[in-house]
Amino acid sequence: MTSLGVSNLCKSYGALKVTDDVSLSVESGELHAIIGPNGAGKTTLISQLSGQLNCDSGSVFIGDRDISRLTMPQRVKLGLARSFQITSILPGFTALENVALAVQAREGSSFRFFGNVADEAPLNTAAMTALREAGLDHRAQVLARSLSHGEHRRLELAIALATQPKVLLLDEPLAGVGGEDAESFVENLQKLKGRFTMVLIEHDMEAVFALADRVSVLVYGRIIATGTPEAIRNDPEVRAAYLGEEEELV
C-alpha cells in the first residue's frame, strides 16, 4: 500500500526549476532514501512534502488523501513529521521539554491554561521514550542550546519521533555525526525501520545503503533513477552524477 505519494510536483525559483515534475510513491513501512548532489532540490522537496513551502503544481498524498493544500500543522496532525537539515530546535528548552512539547502537539489538547505541564507524567514518559529511541535519554535535562552538534541531530530525530508519525521525513539526520556515533545512530534508525514509513535524505552512503529499502536519485530537480540500493550503486548514470568512483566512498 502506498503510504506517501507524490505526483508531478513542480517548484521553481525564477528561472531555476528546483523540483521538476517529481513523482514518487513510498510504500508503507518502507525506508526510502533520496540521494543526489548538493543543490539538487532534496531539502526543497522535503519542505514541499511537509508543507513549509508551497508547490507550483502537482500533489502530495498520505494514503489516498490529498494533502497538497494543507498547512504544515495540519499535515503533522495527519502523521507527517520532519527533521531539519539545519538544526531547528527550541534552544531555551531542555531536551526533554523539546520532545514533550512534540508529544503534547500530538495529543492535541494545548488550549489548557491550567495545570502544570512539567508535572504531566504521561507527557514526560512519552518524551523519554522518544529520547531513548534517538539515544539521547542521558541528556534529557540539559538545555538544548548547550548540547553538542551531534546531540542536536539526535534531538531532531527525537522530536520527530515524538509526534508519532506515520511518515517520517529525515533531512540528513547524520550530517556532522561521525564515527561510532554515526554507527549507533544508524542502529537507532535501523530499530525504527518498519514502524513507519521513512524518507531519508543522506550523503552518508554507508548509512544509505545499510538502511534503505529503495533509493531514488534526484539530480537538479528530476528523479533520474529509483531502485534497490544494489541497482543504484551500480547505475552508471548515478555514478557519474553523484557517487563518483567507488574508492572515494568512505
Add this chain to the structure above:
Amino acid sequence: MNPDRPALSGRVKAALVLFVLFALMPPLASALNDPFYILIGTRILAYAIAAMALDLILGYGAMVSFGHAAYLGFGAYAVAILQSYGVNDLILQILFAICISAVFAFVTGAISLRTRGVYFIMITLAFGQMAFFFFISLSAYGGDDGVALAHRSTVLGLDLLGTDYGLYYVTLAILIALFALCHRIVGSRFGRVLTGIRENPTRIEAIGFSPFRYQLTAFVISGCITAIAGVVLANQAQFVSPAFMSWHKSGELIVMVVLGGVGNLAGPIAGAVAALLLEEWLGALSKNWKLYFGIFLVLMVLFSPQGITGLLRKMGIVRGQE
C-alpha cells in the same frame, strides 16, 4: 529564560516577597504619617498589573506590543462611559472593559500577527495610535481634555473603594489574583506552546502547532488584563483622558517590563515599582530628575542585562539559571 522548575519557584518566591511588602505598605505608611503613599501605591499596583500582562506576551510570546496603553485606556474609559450611564459597579466595568479589549485585541492582533519582530512593534503602535486619536476626537467624553469621574466605583453595591485603603487592597487583591492566573497560564500546556513559539516558530509549526492561534489567544488575554489595570487606574486618578493611551505610556510599560526583567512575571511587577518610585523620589530631589533616571536606565542595561531580576541573581538573592 526557560520555564524550568527552579526559575518557576524563584518567580513565585520573588512575587510572594513583593506581595507581602505590598500588603505591609499601607499600615507602615500610616505609621510613618505618610498615608499619601497609599495612593501612589495604588497607581504602582495598577501599572504592575499592566506590566505583568505585557510580560505575558512580551516575555513569553516574544510579541513586543507597543500599543498596550490602548487597553489601559479602554479600561479607564469603560469606567467613565459606564459611569455616565449610572453604572458604578466595578465588576460590570471590568467586564465591559474586557469585552471592548477582547474585541480590539482580537481584530488588531489577528492583523498584527502577520508580522514579526520590529514590524510587530510598529503595527501594534499603529493600532494603539488609532485608538488614541479616536478617543481624542470623542467629544462626548471630553476629547483631549478627558473627563473627571464624580466618584469611585462600587463593588456589588459596597463602597469598598471609597477609602484609599480600600482601593489599595482591592487593587492588591486583583494583582495577586491576576498573577496567579498568569503564573498558571505560563506553566500550563498553553504556556509551553507559547514559549516554544518564542524560541523557534518554525519548529513549533513542524511539530504540528499553528502558532497564530496561540499567539492571538495570548494577545487577547494580555489585552484584557491590561484593561483591568486601566479600570483601577481610572478609579485611582478619578480622571480619564486619552493621555492614558498615548504611545509614551506604551513605551513606559515596555520600560517597566524590561527594567524588571523579561519573562518571569515577577520582574515586571518589580520593574513597575522601581520605575515609578524612582520617578517619585528623583523628582523630589531634582528638577532634572529625568537626566538621572536616564543614566540609571543606561547603567542598568550595561551592567545588569536582565534588569532587576538579573541584578538580584547576580547578588545571589534570587537563584535560577542565566
Add this chain to the structure above:
Amino acid sequence: MLDVNGLEAGYGESQILFGIDLRVKEGEVVTLLGRNGMGKTTTIKSIFGLVKPRAGSVKVGGKNLTGADPHKIAMAGLGYVPEGRQIFPTLNVEENLRATARPGKWTIDKIYDLFPRLKERRRNMGNQLSGGEQQMLAIGRALMTNPQLMVLDEATEGLAPLIRADIWSCLARLKQEGEAILVIDKNVDALTKFADRHIVIEKGRVVWTGTTEQILATPEVKDRFLHV
C-alpha cells in the same frame, strides 16, 4: 605557524577545555579528532578569540595573540570555515566571497574554478543555497582571505560524495602549494591520506598525538578514542 599551549576555556560556568596543546607548522596538515561534544569546535573558537581563553596561550606566527580580538587573530593569517557554515544570508554568493576577501593568490575566478556550482548560483542570496552549496561557499570565503593556515571545522559535513572528494583533493592541493591546514572532520580515513599529524581530544584534553604512520600503525587509537 600556530602554537597553542595549555588552552583552557568554557561557556558560562562549565569548563570545556582543560589544557589543549597543539602546534601546526608551516605547510603542515594537522587534524583534530574526537567524538561529538569533546571540545573540538570550542578549541577552534578559543583559538580565534570567539571564546575567550581562561588560561594558556595562543601564538600565531610567533606573535602572542591570546585573548586578542578575533579580527586580529584572523589577520595574522588564519582562515576560518566555521562549523555550521555561517553563510551571510543577506549577501549573494559573490558578495559573500568578496566581503571579507584580502588580496593574494586566491581570486574569485579561482574559487569559481574550484566550485563551478557557486558560479551558477552567484546571484543567489546566501540563504537561498542548498546546504552543500553553503558549505562550498564557506570554504571559498575562507580561501578568499588568503590565509597561511586554513582552519576547517567539519568542512565536508553534508556534502555529496563527489563534492567531498573534490574538497579532499582541494585540500591536498592546498597542501602541495605549501599551505598549512588544521582540519576537523569525521572521515578519519580520508584525512589519513594527506594529513601529517593527528591530535585526538577527549573531554577537553589531548589524549593522543602522532603522525599518520603512527595512527595507521596503532588501530587501537581509533578504537579507543574515535570508535571508527
Add this chain to the structure above:
Amino acid sequence: QDVPASANDDVLKIGLVYTLSGPPAALGEQARDGFVLAAEKIGDIGGMKTEIIVVDDEGKPDLAAEKARELVARDNVDFVVGPIFSNILMAMVQPVTSTGTILISTNAGTSTLAGEACNPNFFTTSYQNDQNHEVMGAYAEKMGYKNVFLMTPNYQAGKDSQAGFKHSYTGATAGEVYTELGQLDFSSELAQIAAFQPDAVFTFMPGGMGVNLVKQYSQAGLSSIPFLSAFTVDETTLPATQDAAVGMLGGANWAPDMDNEANKAFVDAYIAKYDAVPGTYAMQAYDAAQLIDSAVKKLGGDLTDRDALRAAIHEADFDSPRGDFSFGSNNFPIQDFYLVEAVKRDDGFYGTSIKEKIFDDYVDNYASLCKM
C-alpha cells in the same frame, strides 16, 4: 463644607502645578517664574510664613491628579495654583476642590468650569478659553473681512477655538482646517492659504507649533495676508520667531507694554530677574500670588472661615498689571481684551504691544450657566 487641615496651621503653603518638562515646559516655567517673582516681591504672602512647593505635572493628567492630591493630603497646602493645560486642570479640579482647598488656575479656563460645573473653590486669574478667540473674531468682523481661513490643531481646544472665533465673526470662512496636534511643518496648509488667498488667516497654535507656523508663514511669502491668532505669537514664542512674527496680530487680556504703575513694576522686575519679557502666563501667575496675598491679608491669616476666604478672594483687591480686574459670578475674571501686535521693543527684546481695545469688561459666555 469641611475645613481642610491646612487651614489650622500658621504657615501659608502654596502648591504650584505646572508642566515643567517636555516641549511645553517654556510655558510652565514662565508661569512659575511669574508666581515666584510676586512671592519674592511680597515677601510673606498674606503676612504669613510662606512655603511654595513646585510640582511638575509632566503633561500627564493622571500624574497631575495624583500630585494635586499629594499637595492637599500630604503637604497640607492652602492653595493649589496652576496648571497650563486644560486636560491637566480637569484632572486636578476634583481632587483639590473636594477637600475644600482653593484651586487657582492661572491659564486654563475650560468652559465647563465657567458654566455648569463652576465651583466655589475654583478661581481663575486668566480667562475663559474662548475669549481670546472671540477677540480675534470681533476684530475680523470689525475689519469687514469676508472670508477668513481658520486653522487650528485637531483637539478639543482647537475645536473650541474655531467655535470661539465664529462666535463673534459672522462672515464666511475660506477653509476650516484642523492640523495634527504637534505638527511642525505647515507647508501643506500654507499652500492652501496661498491657493485660496483669503482676507485673513485665523489660527491658534500654541508652543512650538506656533513658532514653526509663523516662520514658515513669512517664508512662504504670505505676509501680505493678515495673520490673526491667539496664544500663538506671544512672549514665549517671540524669542524664536523674532522678526518673522513682527506685525502679526493676536488677542489678549494684557501686553507687557501696558501703561500703568503695577505693570511697569512687574515687567521691569521680570526682565531684570529673568532677562526675558514676561508673557500672559507669567502675568496671570503673578496675579495669582497677589490675589492670594490680598485675600489672606484681609482675613489676617485666619483661613478657617472658608466662606470668608472665598469672599475675600472674590473681591480681588489687588493691582493687576492689566489694570481693571474683578471676578464674575463664576469666579472667572471680568476684564478688558485687546488686539495686540508683535513688535521689536526698544530694549531689543521682542514682545507684544497693545494696538486697540476690543472688549471692555467682557464677561464670558458661560457665566450665565453657572448656578453658584
Add this chain to the structure above:
Amino acid sequence: MMNLFVLQLLNGVQLGVLLFLIAAGLTLVFGIMDVINLAHGVLYMVGAYLIATFAAATGSFWWGLLLTLPAAVVVGLVVEFVVMRRLYARSHLDQVLATFGLVMITNEAVKMIWGTSPLSVPMPEIFSGSVPLMGPLQYPVYRIAIIVTGLAVAFGLFVMVNYTRVGMLLRAGATNRDTVSALGVDINRLFAIVFTLGAVLACLAGAIVAPILSVDTGMGESVLILTFVVVVIGGIGSIKGAFLGALLVAVVDTLGGVFGPIVLRSILDPSAAGQMGRVLAPMLVYILMAVILFAKPAGLFGRRA
C-alpha cells in the same frame, strides 16, 4: 485645484526627503547592525541645536553648518563608544531600554544647556527667496535646496550599501558578527563608522530644517515615531525602502490632509465628512502603515527573516 495639487506634491517630496535623511541613518543602524536606536530622534534635535548655537556664534548659517558636521561626528563617535558599542550583542529590548535612557538624558541635558524656549536659526541669504510656480503660487528656494540635498544623499547611500565592500560587510555583520570578525574584519570599527554616519545624517537633517522649524526640545520625539514608520514601511535595512517609504508617508500625509476631506465630502454629507475627516486625518499615516504591513509583513523592500 491642480495648482494646489502640484504644490502639495512638492511639499510632500520635501518632507519626504527630510524624513529620508533621518530614516536612512535609522535603517542602516537598525537593519545592518540590528540595533534599535530610539535615540536617533534626539540626534536630529542635537543637530538643530548645534547649528543654532554655531550660527548664532558665527553669525552665518554656512559657518554654522560647517561647524555642525564635525561636531556631529564627535557626538556620533562618543555615543557609539560610550553606550551603543555595548549594546550590539544585546537583545532588542535591552537596546530599547538603554536608548530610551539616552533619550531622557539627552533631552534633559539639552534643556539644561539651552533652556526650554525654542531657538531659531536664520535662513541663509541666497536661499531665502521663493520661485514663482504658477499663478499666484510660489515655492521657497530653501525647500528646493532641501530636496536636492536629500536626493544627493539618497543616491550616495544607495551606492555605498549596495555596491561597495563596506556595504557588503555591513550587511554581513548584521547577521553574523562573530564570523565576520573571525574572517579578519574589525567589526567594531566598522559599526562605529556606520553609527556615526547615521548620526551625522540625522544631525544634518536637524541642521537643515532649523531655518524652517523652531529648534525645541520636543523635536526629536515627534520625528522619531514617524521615522520608525518610514523605516518599517520601507523594510528594515533597505535604503531604497527608506527612500520610498519616506516619500509615501510624506505625500500621503500632505495630500491626504488636504484632499481627504474633499473626497469624503463627495460621499458623505458635509458635517459628517468634516467629523470623519478630523477623526481620520491624524491616523492616516498609521493606517497607511497598517495596510502596508498587512499586505507585506516585512515592509515594501524588507526581507522576510
